[in-house]
Structures are given as structure tokens and as C-alpha cells.
Amino acid sequence: MDTEDTQVLALPRSRTANERLHALIPGGAHTYAKGDDQYPDNLAPVISHGRGAHVWDVDGNRYVEYGSGLRSVSLGHAHPRVIEAVRRELDRGSNFVRPSIVEVEAAERFLATVPTAEMVKFAKNGSDATTAAVRLARAATGRPRVALCADHPFFSVDDWFIGTTPMSAGIPSSTNELTVAFPYGDLAATEELLTRYEGEVACLILEPATHTEPPPGYLAGLRELADRHGCVLIFDEMITGFRWSEAGAQGLYGVVPDLSTFGKALGNGFAVSALAGRRDLMELGGLRHSGDRVFLLSTTHGAETHSLAAAMAVQSTYVEEGVTARLHALGERLAAGVREVAAHMGVGDHLVVLGRASNLVFATLDEHGQPSQRYRTLFLRRLLAGGVLAPSFVVSSALSEADVDHTVDVVAQACAVYRKALDAADPTPWLAGRPVKPVFRRLA
Incomplete structure (x- = not known):
């Protein structure tokens, strides 16, 4: 394997923070879908803060983020209209x-x-x-x-x-x-x-x-x-x-x-x-x-008054700014780009983009066309190394076209490694640890 294949992202502070999380919180998160078992071994960033479509981890790395807040942050983090509505209520009692x-x-x-x-x-x-x-x-x-x-x-x-x-x-x-x-x-x-x-x-x-x-x-x-x-x-x-x-x-x-x-x-x-x-x-x-x-x-x-104020601001923003249409346009740009580079790299039948443009997910299939957690692990590792945090491809309206184009470039690099793993009929050398796991499973 060349150095591109072995590129890794070092997250020492996130690793320490994850240990603290597991010591005090069952599962290490308050939602199982945010658990570090959903990410490659030692590559589960712990978030410091977010702004718009970007988040920063405690190690100082910046990511383009998808699926923000398990699909809840559709306008982007700290959206000014929402934050202003919340601020107006905070000193009035909650x-x-x-x-x-x-x-x-x-x-x-x-x-x-x-x-x-x-x-x-x-x-x-x-x-x-x-x-x-x-x-x-x-x-x-x-x-x-x-x-x-x-x-x-x-x-x-x-x-x-x-x-x-x-x-x-x-x-x-x-x-x-x-x-x-x-x-x-x-x-x-x-x-x-x-x-x-x-x-x-x-x-x-x-x-x-x-x-x-x-x-x-x-x-x-x-x-x-x-x-x-x-x-x-x-x-x-x-x-x-x-x-x-x-x-x-x-x-x-x-x-x-x-x-x-x-x-x-x-x-x-x-x-x-x-x-x-x-x-x-x-x-x-x-x-x-x-x-x-x-x-x-x-x-x-x-x-709680400030959460209701946030909800009202969200609804006003959606209607007045045509947010749903923007979500669809961004998703369509992303889906088209990912499908194009996946096909170009010879993995179009293995990295599959699914869903409505405003709610895209991806499937990672092995050499037999079956869903594979190991190939998902390989793919997530490459995305993280390229500064893309994407358990899904669910967009927020805060994404820019440049963010989407950067994501497609990173996906192209990931697809090159995906193709090598398929040719070897074994992604193990590119995993650097255990595979990611499904949320719903009987044993921990």
C-alpha cells in the first residue's frame, strides 16, 4: 500500500475525551447513533463547536458536516435568526x-x-x-x-x-x-x-x-x-x-x-x-x-419558551427563504457528484447513494454486492482524513457549493482506495482496527 492508503488522522484529545465519556455515560453518548462504535477505531471525533455547515473537534480539526445533529440541524449550526429568537426569550424566563x-x-x-x-x-x-x-x-x-x-x-x-x-x-x-x-x-x-x-x-x-x-x-x-x-x-x-x-x-x-x-x-x-x-x-x-x-x-x-421560539424562527426561515428547495438543490449536486466519481473510479455499483435529495444516505457494498460494515469503515476513514464528517449525506442549508464540491473530491480519493480493496477482495489492510458496528445489535 502507498502512503495515500495509510493516511491517518490523529485524534489524541478526542480519544481521551471518549474515555472520559465512557467512564461516566453508558455508551459514551446520549444517543446510540452518536456512539464511537459507529466510527472507525480511534477516529471518533469529539466536537468542540460548530458554525454553519462546519464543526471543529477538540483536537482542532475542522470538518464539513453532514447529518448534523442526527438530521436536526437543517439550517446549520448557530443560525442567526434562530439564535436571535432564542436570545430574546432567555432573559424573560423559560x-x-x-x-x-x-x-x-x-x-x-x-x-x-x-x-x-x-x-x-x-x-x-x-x-x-x-x-x-x-x-x-x-x-x-x-x-x-x-x-x-x-x-x-x-x-x-x-x-x-x-x-x-x-x-x-x-x-x-x-x-x-x-x-x-x-x-x-x-x-x-x-x-x-x-x-x-x-x-x-x-x-x-x-x-x-x-x-x-x-x-x-x-x-x-x-x-x-x-x-x-x-x-x-x-x-x-x-x-x-x-x-x-x-x-x-x-x-x-x-x-x-x-x-x-x-x-x-x-x-x-x-x-x-x-x-x-x-x-x-x-x-x-x-x-x-x-x-x-x-x-x-x-x-x-x-x-420551554426559548425552544418554542427557536421552532417559530425555523418555520419562518423555511417559508421566507425557501429552505426546502435549497436542501434539494444541494442534495442533488452532492448525489450527482458522488455518483459520477464513484462510477469513474469503478465503484459505482458498490458506493450507492440513496434517498430523496434532501435526505441522502449511502450504502457500502462488498465485492459480492452485499452491505458491508468493513467497507463502510474504509470509506468513513477516508472521509474523515479529508475533513468530511459524514455518517450520511444528509445536507443542511448552510452548506456552500464549495463545501459540496470539496466533499465530492474527498469521495473520489476514498473511491480510489475502495477500488483497491475490492481488487484485493479484502478491505482489512485499510481498516486499521475493528469495523464500525450497527446500532441495533444484541451484544455490546
Whole structure:
């Protein structure tokens, strides 16, 4: 191997910081997707700060960053309009014994942005919102089972979902039995599931789109199935919200769910999520009805004023500056560039860019065309060495065309090494340690 193949990035301060993290925090991070096992051995940078589309690690290295904050920072770090809105609230107090006027202003702004919903309740994370949606569906229907899309990777940290993953330790089997799964894009299989559990399924929950577009008529077909079988249709719009359109996938595709959940891009990194939907369902968690009360969402910090101010600033920025269109344009430039250099280097069938332009991911395939964590490790090592931090290719609007072009240049260099590993039918010499690992696995 030549020196290009053996180029390494030294991160001594990050390595020390990672040891401190593991000593005090289970998993070394507060989200498993940020764990150092997701990065090549000894190449997991610990971040010092970020500005726009760039971040700096504690070793002083600067990176062009993708997938910022697990897709939450879609406007770029420390966006001036968001920061100014937050600053205005900080010296006014953040939490009170009664609702703040900011709460109703944020609700009005959200419902104007997502007009398919009639009521909204805010929380701090996506799991609270999706679990509240499931609880509401069970209360409204009187049914126990949850039907979730088996092809979508994550819905909640709560038992109804985590029990279906390889990390199901600590969750009773009786809980797991109440969650069933349907495949994305297959209406016949979903109808068969609903017929098999006729009168038992409270809801269908899915991401309306991910790395593939919904087949023609699919979402409308799910709407019809849910209506016919008397269950609640829930769209998890944590990712699709704002990236597909300001009103999410439901706004783009024109299919209205009963309930939907938003988060991530809603706060540009500030902690805010939302459960929204039909008034008759949402009001079951309120005070203006005569039926059994539903403990919907009751979070001490759910209406923290500066996070709601951030959310309002994000929505204004998206609408006034055409952010969704910019995300798509940047993603299209990146995808075209990566595909071109991958093909030129002879790895176009092995480094595969997937997804909507505003939400790109990549797959790394081995010499047999199978997904490979070892080739992913090789690829990530080369990206990091070139100053690109990219667990995905999810763009933020803060990226410049120069950032994208630099990324494509680094990808080209990585593809040259990828080709050599494929020719050798063994990427091991280029890994310099253990491969990266999937988040959901049974053993640590």
C-alpha cells in the first residue's frame, strides 16, 4: 500500500475525551447513533463547536458536516435568526407555573405551517410524541395492538417499539406480543395483517417516506385501509417534516393522517417535538370532553419558551427563504457528484447513494454486492482524513457549493482506495482496527 492508503488522522484529545465519556455515560453518548462504535477505531471525533455547515473537534480539526445533529440541524449550526429568537426569550424566563403566551403563539405558527392538523402539543423528544400518539390511538379505539412499518429503523425508545429490535433486553414478552409489523409499500400484506388481527389493531404507524418514494397510491391506500378497519393512521414525520416540505410528507403527497409527529428539523438543534392531528382525537387528552381522560403528554420542559421560539424562527426561515428547495438543490449536486466519481473510479455499483435529495444516505457494498460494515469503515476513514464528517449525506442549508464540491473530491480519493480493496477482495489492510458496528445489535 502507498502512503495515500495509510493516511491517518490523529485524534489524541478526542480519544481521551471518549474515555472520559465512557467512564461516566453508558455508551459514551446520549444517543446510540452518536456512539464511537459507529466510527472507525480511534477516529471518533469529539466536537468542540460548530458554525454553519462546519464543526471543529477538540483536537482542532475542522470538518464539513453532514447529518448534523442526527438530521436536526437543517439550517446549520448557530443560525442567526434562530439564535436571535432564542436570545430574546432567555432573559424573560423559560418555564412558569402556568402556560406562557409563547405556547399559543408557537401552536398557531405550527398549525399554520401544517394545516392538515387541527391541534398540536409540544414535547422535547420524538419518542414522547410517538408514544403519545400510540396511547391516543389505543384509547380512541379500545384496541391493544400496534402495527408498525417493519422497514423503518426507529420510532421510539419506549417498550412498544424497542421490544421489536435486537436490543429488547428488559422488555417483557407480553409487551412485545402487542406490536406487529407490516412491510412498506405492500398494501395487500398490510390488509392481510389487519384481517388476521381484525378488531385488535389500534393504529398503523410509519414514516410516510424514507430512502424510497412511496409507490403510487400507497399512502392513499393506507388511508383507506385504516378507515375501513377502524384504526388510526399515524405518520412519523420526524425526518420528513420540513425536509420533504414545510408541512412534511403529508403536505407533499396530499394524504392526511389522523395523527402525526414532528421533531428534529423543527428546532434546528433545540429540543422540541410535536404531536399533531385531528381535534376529536387530540381533545381526548384535554379537558373539554366527558369521556375517560387520556394522559397524553405532560412534560415539565415541553413548553420551554426559548425552544418554542427557536421552532417559530425555523418555520419562518423555511417559508421566507425557501429552505426546502435549497436542501434539494444541494442534495442533488452532492448525489450527482458522488455518483459520477464513484462510477469513474469503478465503484459505482458498490458506493450507492440513496434517498430523496434532501435526505441522502449511502450504502457500502462488498465485492459480492452485499452491505458491508468493513467497507463502510474504509470509506468513513477516508472521509474523515479529508475533513468530511459524514455518517450520511444528509445536507443542511448552510452548506456552500464549495463545501459540496470539496466533499465530492474527498469521495473520489476514498473511491480510489475502495477500488483497491475490492481488487484485493479484502478491505482489512485499510481498516486499521475493528469495523464500525450497527446500532441495533444484541451484544455490546
